[in-house]
Amino acid sequence: MPVETPTYHHGDLPAALRAATAELIAERGPTGFSLREVARRAGVSHAAPAHHFGDSRGLLTSVATEGFVQLNIAFAEAVDGLTDPVERLNACGKAYVSTAVNYPGHFGVMCADEIINNDEPEFVEASVGAYLHLLGIMADIRDALNPELDIEAAATMTWSAVHGLATLAPGLDSVAEKTETKTAPLHDLIDQFTVMMISGFAAR
Amino acid sequence: MPVETPTYHHGDLPAALRAATAELIAERGPTGFSLREVARRAGVSHAAPAHHFGDSRGLLTSVATEGFVQLNIAFAEAVDGLTDPVERLNACGKAYVSTAVNYPGHFGVMCADEIINNDEPEFVEASVGAYLHLLGIMADIRDALNPELDIEAAATMTWSAVHGLATLAPGLDSVAEKTETKTAPLHDLIDQFTVMMISGFAAR
DNA sequence: AGACCAGGTTGACAGTGTCAAGATGTCTCC
DNA sequence: GGAGACATCTTGACACTGTCAACCTGGTCT
Numbered sequence: 001m002p003v004e005t006p007t008y009h010h011g012d013l014p015a016a017l018r019a020a021t022a023e024l025i026a027e028r029g030p031t032g033f034s035l036r037e038v039a040r041r042a043g044v045s046h047a048a049p050a051h052h053f054g055d056s057r058g059l060l061t062s063v064a065t066e067g068f069v070q071l072n073i074a075f076a077e078a079v080d081g082l083t084d085p086v087e088r089l090n091a092c093g094k095a096y097v098s099t100a101v102n103y104p105g106h107f108g109v110m111c112a113d114e115i116i117n118n119d120e121p122e123f124v125e126a127s128v129g130a131y132l133h134l135l136g137i138m139a140d141i142r143d144a145l146n147p148e149l150d151i152e153a154a155a156t157m158t159w160s161a162v163h164g165l166a167t168l169a170p171g172l173d174s175v176a177e178k179t180e181t182k183t184a185p186l187h188d189l190i191d192q193f194t195v196m197m198i199s200g201f202a203a204r
Numbered sequence: 205m206p207v208e209t210p211t212y213h214h215g216d217l218p219a220a221l222r223a224a225t226a227e228l229i230a231e232r233g234p235t236g237f238s239l240r241e242v243a244r245r246a247g248v249s250h251a252a253p254a255h256h257f258g259d260s261r262g263l264l265t266s267v268a269t270e271g272f273v274q275l276n277i278a279f280a281e282a283v284d285g286l287t288d289p290v291e292r293l294n295a296c297g298k299a300y301v302s303t304a305v306n307y308p309g310h311f312g313v314m315c316a317d318e319i320i321n322n323d324e325p326e327f328v329e330a331s332v333g334a335y336l337h338l339l340g341i342m343a344d345i346r347d348a349l350n351p352e353l354d355i356e357a358a359a360t361m362t363w364s365a366v367h368g369l370a371t372l373a374p375g376l377d378s379v380a381e382k383t384e385t386k387t388a389p390l391h392d393l394i395d396q397f398t399v400m401m402i403s404g405f406a407a408r
Numbered sequence: 409a410g411a412c413c414a415g416g417t418t419g420a421c422a423g424t425g426t427c428a429a430g431a432t433g434t435c436t437c438c
Numbered sequence: 439g440g441a442g443a444c445a446t447c448t449t450g451a452c453a454c455t456g457t458c459a460a461c462c463t464g465g466t467c468t
Binding site (some may be wrong): 028029030031032033111112113114115118124127128131132135150152153156157159160161162163164165167168170171172174175176178179181182183184188189192193195196197199200201203 | 232233234235236237315316317318319322328331332335336339354356357360361363364365366367368369371372374375376378379380382383385386387388392393396397399400401403404405407
């Protein structure tokens with residue numbers, strides 16, 4: 001996330017545009033996004049965003065980058081003080097889902113490769129950083145539990161599982177209603193998830 | 205998926221429109237979808253789709269429904285002849301990812317609650333059917349391995365894991381490139397996934 | 409034969425992203 | 439302090455979009 005220097009006309013228009021974008025996507029989903037609506041909410045003319053972000057992909061990429069930066073912060077806070085790699089993995093899983101739930105607008109574009117410039121340097125740095133963080137935890141787990149663990153595969157599986165959970169989370173209740181079944185709280189699901197993954201990772 | 209009776213003007217316009225929609229979404233993603241472009245590809249005027257699907261949500265819902273119907277077929281074919289519940293779960297996981305990869309246009313809208321009418325009866329029937337299929341396998345696994353297994357939680361986790369994998373699959377290679385790591389083939393990942401999940405389900 | 413209607417077309421409307429051109433405030437340099 | 443120079447934002451235009459109303463048109467039924 002680039003730090004924009006406050007400008008004279010508007011306090012910090014780029015930040016305001018990102019906030020409005022996240023808000024709008026949280027309300028209507030990525031397809032409901034509209035550059036003009038964002039400009040309207042930020043109180044500027046329809047062409048103002050172009051001056052900071054080029055086109056709408058640029059703005060969405062900036063929001064996605066901000067989301068990954070936020071995710072990295074959440075990861076760092078989650079593992080703070082934890083030494084046991086298993087606990088660290090669990091904490092990061094919860095942090096991932098929490099971030100997705102708390103920043104739905106950001107999360108909606110973070111993995112939407114179709115609508116962002118996923119080779120923009122700042123975006124690459126933030127997203128790869130998050131992945132490397134997970135990979136580091138996996139390396140610790142390998143060292144502690146199972147020297148033969150394929151850490152890349154384990155990281156991919158963990159990311160997939162948590163990402164899927166975060167993606168489907170908003171619809172889980174509606175499915176439970178239709179099928180007349182129950183849904184466990186997200187928090188508990190992640191705990192069970194971690195237990196399963198870990199027992200799998202340890203099992204060689 | 206409703207079976208449309210061939211009409212006199214066009215052979216089977218609804219099916220042609222669904223096919224064009226899936227093709228378009230596969231190319232440009234859900235946000236790149238355009239009703240007029242779909243009509244253009246089907247060789248009809250821009251207002252023709254409305255006659256069959258009401259608005260664009262109706263068309264997208266129909267495509268999503270078709271995707272779930274296809275998924276149910278894939279599930280049925282995958283488990284055909286298999287008696288061991290663990291093998292059935294593994295086969296369904298692969299069928300899920302295969303369907304997502306083979307029908308990217310359909311997959312892109314199947315879980316996109318923001319842009320479809322997810323309470324349309326035909327859609328509910330098809331999507332709930334797929335979930336119930338998974339739930340049935342989980343019940344078999346519970347009976348065979350662990351009577352205390354929470355099958356709803358297990359089903360949610362499995363669906364999340366496989367869905368996440370299917371969602372992230374297109375981007376895995378690009379991530380591997382950026383981080384200079386390796387990515388195992390999808391097929392192998394699912395195998396490892398199943399082993400892990402099963403050992404988790406059986407535990408305790 | 410005549411009415412009816414599903415299926416499709418045409419034309420209009422407001423809304424969209426993007427581009428070019430103009431306005432306006434702030435900075436630097438002499 | 440005045441004058442460019444520049445970043446920032448506005449205005450206006452263009453082609454495109456989804457949706458609606460009005461209009462044809464080929465097939466069906468009584």
